[in-house]
Amino acid sequence: xxxxxxxxxxxxxxxxxxxxxxxxxxxxxxxxxxxxxxxxxxxxxxxxxxxxxxxxxxxxxxxxxxxxxxxxxxxxxxxxxxxxxxxxxxxxxxxxxxxxxxxxxxxxxxxxxxx
Amino acid sequence: xxxxxxxxxxxxxxxxxxxxxxxxxxxxxxxxxxxxxxxxxxxxxxxxxxxxxxxxxxxxxxxxxxxxxxxxxxxxxxxxxxxxxxxxxxxxxxxxxxxxxxxxxxxxxxxx
Numbered sequence: 001x002x003x004x005x006x007x008x009x010x011x012x013x014x015x016x017x018x019x020x021x022x023x024x025x026x027x028x029x030x031x032x033x034x035x036x037x038x039x040x041x042x043x044x045x046x047x048x049x050x051x052x053x054x055x056x057x058x059x060x061x062x063x064x065x066x067x068x069x070x071x072x073x074x075x076x077x078x079x080x081x082x083x084x085x086x087x088x089x090x091x092x093x094x095x096x097x098x099x100x101x102x103x104x105x106x107x108x109x110x111x112x113x114x115x
Numbered sequence: 116x117x118x119x120x121x122x123x124x125x126x127x128x129x130x131x132x133x134x135x136x137x138x139x140x141x142x143x144x145x146x147x148x149x150x151x152x153x154x155x156x157x158x159x160x161x162x163x164x165x166x167x168x169x170x171x172x173x174x175x176x177x178x179x180x181x182x183x184x185x186x187x188x189x190x191x192x193x194x195x196x197x198x199x200x201x202x203x204x205x206x207x208x209x210x211x212x213x214x215x216x217x218x219x220x221x222x223x224x225x226x227x
Contacts, residue, residue: 043217106158
């Protein structure tokens with residue numbers, strides 16, 4: 001099993017551009033979480049899905065952020081338009097069951113830099 | 116919502132000595148407390164967790180203790196080794212809320 005796959009691993013873009021981050025969960029995992037990590041704010045949960053349905057998006061910072069999970073094998077996090085303060089590492093994590101008390105497996109992350 | 120505080124933010128320990136990292140939480144209904152280790156440039160990885168029905172859990176050189184009354188839990192690493200150098204995050208969750216709240220992290224440096 002390849003683990004959680006994220007792409008791209010690095011993204012550099014200019015302010016105002018649209019950014020799309022992608023995540024492929026481990027096969028058979030039915031919960032997926034998007035996190036943002038910065039030095040100032042640490043690890044923040046943005047949104048999570050269970051069986052492709054968004055359960056809690058209260059961590060999404062503002063309307064510029066949106067996330068989708070069209071099927072069990074794929075999720076996207078989109079920022080439109082991007083701003084320099086969005087620069088961070090974005091992690092996707094998945095787990096097998098629908099209980100967060102199961103082990104969450106993190107992807108390698110996408111390092112986003114917005115100039 | 117839940118608030119998790121973690122101390123210290125940085126910790127340097129001589130190789131072979133013990134390291135202790137402490138976290139407090141605010142939601143008395145929280146009942147699951149995982150610890151993650153994140154090496155430089157890598158992803159967080161679960162190293163140990165504890166549920167509220169136990170007070171202590173041990174896995175080789177790593178142990179976690181939980182005091183529900185005081186609402187704090189701690190990570191203990193004994194016989195530290197250079198490969199223990201990393202950032203450690205505690206987290207808390209109330210089952211049903213399904214949302215992990217992370218502490219701000221502790222950068223642990225093991226001095227050879």
